[in-house]
Amino acid sequence: MNHPPDKQAGSDPSTDKLDAAVFKVAGVVVLGAIMSILDITVVTVAIPTFQIEFDTSYAIAAWTMTGYTLALATVIPLTGWAADRFGTKRLYMMALTFFVLGSVLCSFAWNIESLIAFRVIQGIGGGMLMPLGMTIMTHAAGPQRIGRVMAVLGVPMLLGPIGGPILGGWLIDAFSWHWIFLINLPIGIVALALAYLVFPSDNPEPSESFDFLGMLLASPGLALFLFGVSSIPGEGTIASAKVLAPAAIGLVLMVAFVFHALRTEHPLIDLHLFRNRSLTFAVLTMVLFAIAFFGAGLLLPSYLQQVRGESALAAGLLIAPQGLGAMLTMPIAGRFVDKIGPGKIVMVGIALISVGTVFFTQLEADTSYVAMCGALFVMGLGMGCTMMPIMTAAIQTLTHQQVARGSTLMNIINQTAGSIGTATMSVVLTNLLKDQPFAGPAIASNSNPAIAAQLPPGAIEAGLKQAAEAFSNTYIVAVVLIVLTLVPAFFLPRTKPKSPEVADAPAAMVH
Structure with a gap:
């Protein structure tokens, strides 16, 4: 070694x-x-x-x-x-x-x-x-x-x-x-x-041969699948050739990669790491969390700019309390994870994010910015207890040689789930806005005053109310997904990680 x-x-x-x-x-x-x-x-x-x-x-x-x-x-x-x-x-x-x-x-x-x-x-x-x-x-x-x-x-x-x-x-x-x-x-x-x-x-001691077949299956498979998923908002439906064809081909390539990787000694992405129970539950937690959190992350900047007519800079400043909340809890969570394991910390974090996100299911066209910043701060407190402790749960039980493969695996999961979340929330929001007759023109009037002059009296007010309702209903999907994250999070480790000597031993792989 x-x-x-x-x-x-x-x-x-x-x-x-x-x-x-x-x-x-x-x-x-x-x-x-x-x-x-x-x-x-x-x-x-x-x-x-x-x-x-x-x-x-x-x-x-x-x-x-x-x-x-x-x-x-x-x-x-x-x-x-x-x-x-x-x-x-x-x-x-x-x-x-x-x-x-x-x-x-x-x-x-x-x-x-x-x-x-x-x-x-x-x-x-x-x-x-x-x-x-x-x-x-x-x-x-x-x-x-x-x-x-x-x-x-x-x-x-x-x-x-x-x-x-x-x-x-x-x-x-x-x-x-x-x-x-x-x-x-x-x-x-x-x-x-x-x-x-x-x-x-x-x-470096490159003892492993490069998994060329794995690369030909995994990289294009992942890219095609995400291309299909990312095309959903533009097409407005899943039932489109531009969505289904690349996503289906990508899925077939990824399934083929799974079969290949499980039979290969040194695969491009080491799926044998899933024998590790901590890593498996960390991956499941990360998938649900990333879909919900990164998907919902797109909604508020759009709401602030489109419904409330804020500038990009003002929207950025209004979202800042979330980061401030996370800055408070992240170092504390990191310290506790090393002492008591990530399980309890992640559960607390998800509970806080759920409470904060519920507030946004009640969004209106004139929701108080003070209350909104308070909810964002609570979500931030939860975020500081969630994201990196999940990563820690995956990596802390891996041996020295497995760390590079483990962090690669977690980053793939994070990236893919985030893209799926973004596409999901975009599609839900787009379809909800389509159903509201005045929402589109009212949103457009924020950036183009000429449109406002062409609308009947009261149309802008009604449209912004409809748009806010579409955003609040989209947040319901995010809340459901975040609450579901509690299920795999319940199985994350709740004890202090083993010593470096034990972690480097083959016994660290829990079958």
Whole structure:
């Protein structure tokens, strides 16, 4: 077995506290993760700008998001093998380079097609940053401190939703849309230099052969399936050839991959990890949670901009209490996860998110912003106890060699479930809005006063009321999914993780 990189870095995983060496590694990883996560939320705010700038529809402009997601999904399966083959440091620096190069190219896009293509290049780099960062940090800290390490890695997951809409709105208003991509250039150069200096040297021992057949099945399968799912909002129905054909082909390829992976000694995505009971229940919890939470995450920015007529910057500022709530609980949750296991923490987190989300099922066209911020803060408190503890539950019982494959698996699950959640909520909301005659014109009148003049008296007020009702009813779907998450979460570990020696032993695999 290789010596873990933490030994080379001078970190002692047997101590209970995070030391300077771990914090240095964590700082570099967080910098890279902040870039990739900020970029997702920054572009969400910019979609209306892309529509005007490139004279295109919302459905086509939204592919600047979808293209990035598809690239992420395609490249994540390769990360575990590539980390073993080339070493995590080299691969991390290569992923950063791809991400920064894609960012610069995006800023030079001349039409919507070129922007989507450059976002794919950006996604190839961005897709590897998170699983590689998790692997590097887990190795540096050792199993005993994974909870606290995951809490540190959770920082960009919080800063993204808070800072993304605010930063994106400000850059677009004050400068131009090009700067939401160009800002990655100086941050990326700093992150590259620090990764070179701080990360321990690679000592890869590539004993495994590359699963070429697995790659031909898994990556296109995942990309085609997500392409089909992501096309649902644009088509307005599941029963469309553009949705069904790619989704069905993708599903067939993924099923074929499952059969292949279970019969192969070193598959691209290690499905044998599901023998680990903790990881299995963590995956089930993550699937339901990501569908509900990431799907619902799209609703409020749209409600604030479309129904309430707020700017992108104001919408970003109003959503900030959620991140503030999570910032309070995340470090506490990380500490407790290392002491009592993730099970109880995650249950408390899901309960808090459920309570906060129920408030949004009562949304109206004039709901109090103070009450809304209070509900968001409660949801944030729950989020800090949920996202990273679920990741910890999956990874803390894996051996040193399994960590890269485990973090890759969890990131694939997270990305896929998030895409399904986004598509589900978009379809529910779109269909509910279609059923309301005045909702569409009333929403459009917020950005185009000329439309308001053409509507009969009282139509805007009625339309905004109908639109708010559509948003509140969509939140009911999110509440049901979040409550269902309690079922697999009940089976997550409720004891302190085993010592590093035990975690490295084959006995850690619970059959």
